[in-house]
Amino acid sequence: MTAVQPKSAATQETFDSLSPATDEVVGTHPVHTAAEVEAAVARAREAAVWWESLGFGGRAQRLQQWKGVLTRRLKQLCQVVRDETGKPIADAQLESVLAIEHISWAAKNARKVLGRKRRSAGLLMSNQAATVEYLPLGVVGVIGPWNYPVFTPLGSIAYALAAGNAVVFKPSEFTPGVGKWLVDAFAEVVPEQPVLQLITGYGATGAALTRAGVDKIAFTGSTATGKKIMAACAETLTPVVIEAGGKDPVLVDADADLEAAADATVWGAFSNSGQTCIGVERVYVHERVHDEFVAKVVEKSQAVRAGSDQDAQYGPVTMPSQLKVIKHHITDALSRGGKALVGGAEAVGDRYAQPTVLVGVPEDAEAVREETFGPTVTIAKVASMDEAVEKANNTRYGLAATVFSKSRGMELARRLRTGMASINAPLSFAGIASLPFGGVGDSGFGRIHGPEGLREFARTKAIARQRFTAPIALTTFDRKEKTDALVAKLITVLHGKR
Ligand code: NDP
Numbered sequence: 001m002t003a004v005q006p007k008s009a010a011t012q013e014t015f016d017s018l019s020p021a022t023d024e025v026v027g028t029h030p031v032h033t034a035a036e037v038e039a040a041v042a043r044a045r046e047a048a049v050w051w052e053s054l055g056f057g058g059r060a061q062r063l064q065q066w067k068g069v070l071t072r073r074l075k076q077l078c079q080v081v082r083d084e085t086g087k088p089i090a091d092a093q094l095e096s097v098l099a100i101e102h103i104s105w106a107a108k109n110a111r112k113v114l115g116r117k118r119r120s121a122g123l124l125m126s127n128q129a130a131t132v133e134y135l136p137l138g139v140v141g142v143i144g145p146w147n148y149p150v151f152t153p154l155g156s157i158a159y160a161l162a163a164g165n166a167v168v169f170k171p172s173e174f175t176p177g178v179g180k181w182l183v184d185a186f187a188e189v190v191p192e193q194p195v196l197q198l199i200t201g202y203g204a205t206g207a208a209l210t211r212a213g214v215d216k217i218a219f220t221g222s223t224a225t226g227k228k229i230m231a232a233c234a235e236t237l238t239p240v241v242i243e244a245g246g247k248d249p250v251l252v253d254a255d256a257d258l259e260a261a262a263d264a265t266v267w268g269a270f271s272n273s274g275q276t277c278i279g280v281e282r283v284y285v286h287e288r289v290h291d292e293f294v295a296k297v298v299e300k301s302q303a304v305r306a307g308s309d310q311d312a313q314y315g316p317v318t319m320p321s322q323l324k325v326i327k328h329h330i331t332d333a334l335s336r337g338g339k340a341l342v343g344g345a346e347a348v349g350d351r352y353a354q355p356t357v358l359v360g361v362p363e364d365a366e367a368v369r370e371e372t373f374g375p376t377v378t379i380a381k382v383a384s385m386d387e388a389v390e391k392a393n394n395t396r397y398g399l400a401a402t403v404f405s406k407s408r409g410m411e412l413a414r415r416l417r418t419g420m421a422s423i424n425a426p427l428s429f430a431g432i433a434s435l436p437f438g439g440v441g442d443s444g445f446g447r448i449h450g451p452e453g454l455r456e457f458a459r460t461k462a463i464a465r466q467r468f469t470a471p472i473a474l475t476t477f478d479r480k481e482k483t484d485a486l487v488a489k490l491i492t493v494l495h496g497k498r
Helices: 034-053 055-072 074-085 089-114 151-162 176-189 203-210 223-234 258-274 290-301 322-335 385-393 409-415 450-456 481-495
Strands: 014-018 025-030 117-119 128-136 139-143 166-170 196-198 216-220 240-243 248-252 280-286 339-342 356-359 376-382 400-404 420-423 458-466
Touching: 014 176, 025 074, 025 176, 034 128, 034 139, 034 166, 034 196, 034 203, 055 074, 055 089, 055 151, 055 176, 074 089, 074 176, 089 128, 089 151, 089 450, 139 151, 139 203, 151 166, 151 176, 151 216, 151 450, 166 176, 166 203, 176 196, 203 223, 216 223, 223 240, 248 258, 248 385, 258 280, 258 290, 258 376, 258 400, 280 290, 280 385, 290 339, 290 356, 290 376, 322 339, 322 356, 322 376, 376 385, 385 409, 400 409, 409 420, 450 458
Parallel strands: 139 166, 139 216, 166 196, 216 240, 248 280, 248 400, 280 376, 356 376, 400 420
Antiparallel strands: 014 025, 117 128, 128 458, 339 356
């Protein structure tokens, strides 16, 4: 079975997908034109009607079958992810396993979250029956990134499908093969209609999707591209959900389990070569435990290495142009008085970036303010956890955060201006399917995952049904003065108490 893709013209332009570890060509894919994208959206619109007609039960059954295919062919999927991103198989497995959990959760919970429910009509309207339900939008366009090419797009796709929409999916130009694999697997369990279609190409193909008349765009990527997408969507008032990365902090309190905090910092900062939107980029540590914590982070970091051999903990930087950004953030930090306790500018090579731990970096340096998206971390000493919160919140971003504290975890986590937080363990919220995922500020808006993620891909429908004629008729020109007086009296009794 091949991916449900737009039909190619005879002279179809193509592009190669390369392994970032070897530059070997691992696949060749069409560059879909705007006309082909529009044709895909038109087919999706028909498919959406059929998919909606299956109801929650029918869709859940197909989604569970899809999840089964992914699970049984996990090894194959992980290899495709490794080929295109260079990440270790174990990391490819971790993101795929979490994605499988999300498909399952979305399928199981769609009816409960989106199905019709009664609402109280209130005393004044007690002759009415009120209901609310969440209906499919129609066609959802998903524009995905390359860093987690299974977990991230499926966070939108699974929820959009479970809510009853058809999806047109544009994976990153760095990971089209993973996108094709996922769409092919779906077509095996839903062969009747192109409910999930793949379009491939560069940024222009994604841009065409934003103008192709879809009912919503779900985007994950950079803030700059997110703004372009929102501007394009504004022309047709197409709603968007934007997940645009972050500058996520870790807070380490004086009473924290330092071993666990250091472990989470090292893993959160360096795994996947730091190419994680919710990855650790900054740490604020209470002065009483700062030196001990830093020593632990340094020791642990020295045992971590990038490479493509079996023993390497993480792989190459997927997008070659990112190496420049990572190097620039490090050199800028060092030129402003920062110190590299591990790594440094020379840790950034032509393909791999080895771990870098920076201390003494001024808060206005790029390494503290901008998303590095590489295996670096800055550690700063704070006199109190209030100072830690203030510094952590002093950013344009607001995606997620991690707090290590035995006594104040919940309080500190709640004070952070982020969409998500985890306490005493790294990034745990991402693995809990019932929790919404998303940020504020330059990290974007809208939510995927959980009930909020299902509702993100649905239109709210409110219906009031008259059960019997009201004893007091309010919505008529025949309303009497007596009625208005009665209403005034009633509202005073109900709401006028001091
Ligand atoms: P982009 O934001 O440019 O790309 C993300 C997706 O958007 C890709 O599928 C891309 O397609 C597509 N795209 C690009 N331009 C447009 C457009 N005008 N209209 C519609 N779709 C478009 O990110 P990059 O991959 O270039 O990475 C740059 C930086 O973004 C990283 O260094 C990192 O800081 C951040 N980033 C954050 C991610 C996160 O998880 N939040 C994920 C990825 C990146 P194509 O790849 O074909 O150009």
